[in-house]
Amino acid sequence: MALTKKGQFNYGDTQADIQAELVDYSATTTGYEPTHFAEAVCRCGERVFTLSIDDTEGAAVRQCRSCQRSHAMGDSAEYLEDANLKECECPCGAGAFELTVGVALYRNTDDVRWIYIGARCPKCGLTACYADWKNEFSDYRKLLEKI
Numbered sequence: 816m817a818l819t820k821k822g823q824f825n826y827g828d829t830q831a832d833i834q835a836e837l838v839d840y841s842a843t844t845t846g847y848e849p850t851h852f853a854e855a856v857c858r859c860g861e862r863v864f865t866l867s868i869d870d871t872e873g874a875a876v877r878q879c880r881s882c883q884r885s886h887a888m889g890d891s892a893e894y895l896e897d898a899n900l901k902e903c904e905c906p907c908g909a910g911a912f913e914l915t916v917g918v919a920l921y922r923n924t925d926d927v928r929w930i931y932i933g934a935r936c937p938k939c940g941l942t943a944c945y946a947d948w949k950n951e952f953s954d955y956r957k958l959l960e961k962i
C-alpha cells in the first residue's frame with residue numbers, strides 16, 4: 816500500500832492509504848497531526864458510501880451504496896439542523912467512496928482537537944481529505960465509534 820502523486824492529486828491502492836493522506840494534509844494545513852483513525856463500515860458490511868458534508872457547521876453524512884442507510888458521522892447529528900450539506904464528487908466524476916476519519920488530540924489528553932474526513936474513490940483511487948474542522952469532543956474513542 817502506498818500513495819502515488821499524479822498531478823495535483825494523490826492516489827491510493829487501498830483504504831489504509833487514506834490515513835497517510837490525512838497526515839500529509841494536516842502537515843500543510845492545520846499542523847495538528849491526526850493520530851487516531853476509524854474506517855467507516857455500514858451495519859450491512861458495506862464500505863462504500865456517498866458523502867455529504869457541511870464543513871462550516873461541522874457535519875458529515877454518509878449513505879451506504881448497498882442498503883441506502885444514512886448515518887450522521889461522529890457527532891454530526893448535533894449539527895444537522897443548520898447544516899447545508901453538499902454531496903462530494905471525485906474529480907473523476909464518481910460519487911462513492913471508502914471513508915476514513917482521523918482525529919488530532921490535545922496533548923496528553925483523550926480530547927479531540929480537530930477532525931479530518933478522508934475518502935478514497937474505489938474507481939480511480941484518488942485519495943484526499945474532503946473536509947476538516949475544529950471538533951472538541953471529549954473522548955475520541957466515543958467519537959470514532961460513531962464514524
Ligand SMILES: [Zn+2]
Pocket residue numbers: 857858859860861879880881882883884
Ligand atoms: Zn449498508
Ligand SMILES: [Zn+2]
Pocket residue numbers: 905906907908909936937938939940941
Ligand atoms: Zn475517482
